[in-house]
Amino acid sequence: MASILDNPTAAVAGIADGATVMIGGFGTAGQPVELIEALIASGATDLTVVNNNAGNGDVGLAALIRAGRVRKIVCSFPRQRDSWHFDQKYRAGEIELELVPQGNLAERIRAAGAGIGAFYTPTGYGTSLAEGKEVREIDGRHYVLEYPLRADYALVKAYRSDELGNLVYRKTARNFGPIMAAAATTTIVQVEDLVPVGALDPEVIVTPGIYVDRIVRVPAPAPVPESIGAGQ
Amino acid sequence: MASILDNPTAAVAGIADGATVMIGGFGTAGQPVELIEALIASGATDLTVVNNNAGNGDVGLAALIRAGRVRKIVCSFPRQRDSWHFDQKYRAGEIELELVPQGNLAERIRAAGAGIGAFYTPTGYGTSLAEGKEVREIDGRHYVLEYPLRADYALVKAYRSDELGNLVYRKTARNFGPIMAAAATTTIVQVEDLVPVGALDPEVIVTPGIYVDRIVRVPAPAPVPESIGAGQ
Amino acid sequence: MTGESRRGLGKDELAARIARDIPHRAFVNLGIGLPTRISNHLSPGSGIVLHTENGMLGMGPEAHGDAVDLDLINAGKVPVTELPGASYFHHADSFAMMRGGHLDVCVLGAYQVSARGDLANWHTGRSDDIPAVGGAMDLAIGAKETFVMMNLLSRDGVPKLVPECTYPLTGVGCVSRVYTDLAVFLIEDEGVAVRELFDCTFDELVRLLEVPLLNRTREGDR
Amino acid sequence: MTGESRRGLGKDELAARIARDIPHRAFVNLGIGLPTRISNHLSPGSGIVLHTENGMLGMGPEAHGDAVDLDLINAGKVPVTELPGASYFHHADSFAMMRGGHLDVCVLGAYQVSARGDLANWHTGRSDDIPAVGGAMDLAIGAKETFVMMNLLSRDGVPKLVPECTYPLTGVGCVSRVYTDLAVFLIEDEGVAVRELFDCTFDELVRLLEVPLLNRTREGDR
Numbered sequence: 080m081a082s083i084l085d086n087p088t089a090a091v092a093g094i095a096d097g098a099t100v101m102i103g104g105f106g107t108a109g110q111p112v113e114l115i116e117a118l119i120a121s122g123a124t125d126l127t128v129v130n131n132n133a134g135n136g137d138v139g140l141a142a143l144i145r146a147g148r149v150r151k152i153v154c155s156f157p158r159q160r161d162s163w164h165f166d167q168k169y170r171a172g173e174i175e176l177e178l179v180p181q182g183n184l185a186e187r188i189r190a191a192g193a194g195i196g197a198f199y200t201p202t203g204y205g206t207s208l209a210e211g212k213e214v215r216e217i218d219g220r221h222y223v224l225e226y227p228l229r230a231d232y233a234l235v236k237a238y239r240s241d242e243l244g245n246l247v248y249r250k251t252a253r254n255f256g257p258i259m260a261a262a263a264t265t266t267i268v269q270v271e272d273l274v275p276v277g278a279l280d281p282e283v284i285v286t287p288g289i290y291v292d293r294i295v296r297v298p299a300p301a302p303v304p305e306s307i308g309a310g311q
Numbered sequence: 312m313a314s315i316l317d318n319p320t321a322a323v324a325g326i327a328d329g330a331t332v333m334i335g336g337f338g339t340a341g342q343p344v345e346l347i348e349a350l351i352a353s354g355a356t357d358l359t360v361v362n363n364n365a366g367n368g369d370v371g372l373a374a375l376i377r378a379g380r381v382r383k384i385v386c387s388f389p390r391q392r393d394s395w396h397f398d399q400k401y402r403a404g405e406i407e408l409e410l411v412p413q414g415n416l417a418e419r420i421r422a423a424g425a426g427i428g429a430f431y432t433p434t435g436y437g438t439s440l441a442e443g444k445e446v447r448e449i450d451g452r453h454y455v456l457e458y459p460l461r462a463d464y465a466l467v468k469a470y471r472s473d474e475l476g477n478l479v480y481r482k483t484a485r486n487f488g489p490i491m492a493a494a495a496t497t498t499i500v501q502v503e504d505l506v507p508v509g510a511l512d513p514e515v516i517v518t519p520g521i522y523v524d525r526i527v528r529v530p531a532p533a534p535v536p537e538s539i540g541a542g543q
Numbered sequence: 544m545t546g547e548s549r550r551g552l553g554k555d556e557l558a559a560r561i562a563r564d565i566p567h568r569a570f571v572n573l574g575i576g577l578p579t580r581i582s583n584h585l586s587p588g589s590g591i592v593l594h595t596e597n598g599m600l601g602m603g604p605e606a607h608g609d610a611v612d613l614d615l616i617n618a619g620k621v622p623v624t625e626l627p628g629a630s631y632f633h634h635a636d637s638f639a640m641m642r643g644g645h646l647d648v649c650v651l652g653a654y655q656v657s658a659r660g661d662l663a664n665w666h667t668g669r670s671d672d673i674p675a676v677g678g679a680m681d682l683a684i685g686a687k688e689t690f691v692m693m694n695l696l697s698r699d700g701v702p703k704l705v706p707e708c709t710y711p712l713t714g715v716g717c718v719s720r721v722y723t724d725l726a727v728f729l730i731e732d733e734g735v736a737v738r739e740l741f742d743c744t745f746d747e748l749v750r751l752l753e754v755p756l757l758n759r760t761r762e763g764d765r
Numbered sequence: 766m767t768g769e770s771r772r773g774l775g776k777d778e779l780a781a782r783i784a785r786d787i788p789h790r791a792f793v794n795l796g797i798g799l800p801t802r803i804s805n806h807l808s809p810g811s812g813i814v815l816h817t818e819n820g821m822l823g824m825g826p827e828a829h830g831d832a833v834d835l836d837l838i839n840a841g842k843v844p845v846t847e848l849p850g851a852s853y854f855h856h857a858d859s860f861a862m863m864r865g866g867h868l869d870v871c872v873l874g875a876y877q878v879s880a881r882g883d884l885a886n887w888h889t890g891r892s893d894d895i896p897a898v899g900g901a902m903d904l905a906i907g908a909k910e911t912f913v914m915m916n917l918l919s920r921d922g923v924p925k926l927v928p929e930c931t932y933p934l935t936g937v938g939c940v941s942r943v944y945t946d947l948a949v950f951l952i953e954d955e956g957v958a959v960r961e962l963f964d965c966t967f968d969e970l971v972r973l974l975e976v977p978l979l980n981r982t983r984e985g986d987r
Binding site: 186190193194195196197198199200201215217218220222226247248249250280281282283 | 418422425426427428429430431432433447449450452454458479480481482512513514515
């Protein structure tokens, strides 16, 4: 059950070197920038990071990569106009890349939270991203076997939480938050707004508090870099 | 995209003999009674029905079974205190039963809507309900391979719809509605309330209109049988 | 330990005993039937959140009178209430929550539990029985801990904690503790351990059961 | 057919041509890059609903000025707007919608399309390129119909409709139509059919491409 922490530093305490950390967000929408900054300050390194992208501009995930803390990144779309820190590390051979089609990435994260051992997906069949993977024909269609993607920690940004960790998100910033919250051993959420128990309508809760371990309120969103339109 | 029909009879038009029909609801909560009544009146027979249960009391799914229209039922919990019509047909060998653990039932329906070819689930491993099914050990845990469950039609009850078929449900009557809506070729929904486009908050929509083909407003809910407490 | 003439704990005493072992602020599913009684013994300040597999967290007590809402029922199809902080979700999400290991504790009834923690609670296996499994198999294997609540002996006096289940299985190796009217058992890698005794002795249990037992009672053999 | 000196349709003419082939009230995903332009040519009364794979149906036009909300972006990470009837959902639900075949049409750009409808649009395969796939592979195989929008020839004048793709594949046999500046092609079981010609003749296409072509133009060879 969720605890409420005073600040991002306290919220990310205990993330050890070598941990696998899922980080929510699609580009900068839903990216928990303050939690990532606290993670950088914590000194944790040799991390495996799961995110759709590989950092935008100079803040958040990009700063974590620039600081050399990411040993491996699992993502669908690393190369963007403003992914220069990743690009540099990648070309220098200083970061490992596991490239996963975006829907397989989402479904593998969902499978981890849902206790599914593996699943057959049509996405990627016949492509280089399915090389070496088990394939099967089912009812005349070809599928690739994919496995769950779990994490020690998930860093997620939501819009609002109650004190039990029930979460709602805002517009397309929802993206990976709900599935990452369910796929990590410890889920750490930054929210703009924290409300009392009972203040959220039970019908509209997107992430039930059972998936949330730590909540920290970060009222003023950090400035977002002007790097929009930088690809998928 | 969704069409709005005038009455349940028009809404269920075209369901042919031999069709596979998913019917929402957990017991009577969320059961689309008026759509089922229209289905009975339509005369369609030799149906395969997917539902969690096998009818309660004398109305809705129970009446469809009593009328002898169901050749086979796929469900998790047929036997209840008030499942007498199913019980009689079953003992007389007049209805085929495919018994599926409730979570596998839900996940198979979800897989159909999500384009998953098959998945490995831990539920049922080592039990008689997994007999003859493929098993696999993954990371030290045992799993059973289960396949998607699709339907020609889904009959679903929701609380409110807008004119594009965006749906919200009410409390635990949500149950199988959202996943069945996505798993059927044609999804037919009865709602208590129909509102104009734009009247629903985009953040709280549970079933996007893309999954809905036909909507019919049934304002006054039918009387619900007094058969509560009749098992899982 | 009870004022009744029967030996061991009564159903409500047993429910209260189990309630004491459920950690504060845990997420818990109480199976239909006997385990439902445990909810009456959870202290209001415990912060324990009840899950019902038909799509809800934060389930409150049974509803009566005007509070009855047929859209708000539990897995036993009994009308219930909603507590502050509740949430609703669809069936695939609800069972993903169970299967994914997010519930802390699940308490189930049983026909039999084996020495290795196999559970049989869904089907008598009699040929004239109509089988019905519901969520039993998902509950058995889903939670971090699966507790069983049952009488140690059947009505015919036959032990229900057995070397191997003879009833059809619900789940393999899934039970971690067995709470009975006569004793609390822990299913451990080394075997079945007796943790607590109610109106009987360890030696009596040894004579009663065909399952080898380890003595882990606090007080030793009473 | 155009007032420009180049032959065939310009980008916006091509976008308008594709827009005409999208059924009213369809659910559509327009890939990032060139296909995004199609949205400018959808008539407001068409009832076409746009999907963006980062979790939204009912996406409106690009946002400007005060309407920019960085929590509301499209798959290209450009701020967009919300239309009445929109809905939001998480990434697994969004890609389930795609993979499950619920979108009517998806329009994608391409490096190459093969005569059997294989698509190559995600990676040049050059060793110095950092690969990035995004949602391309899901989009390619998910929709009921996958249209490609591209120039028929590369900047170097090399045909992009080919017997076999030499670029890394995005999806196998997934393209149903190819809309180009010079012609519209249908990928059919019997082969590649030319449906419409823009400032060129069927014989010119036959000479230009290594792919065998069927003539299915309405007017025959012009």
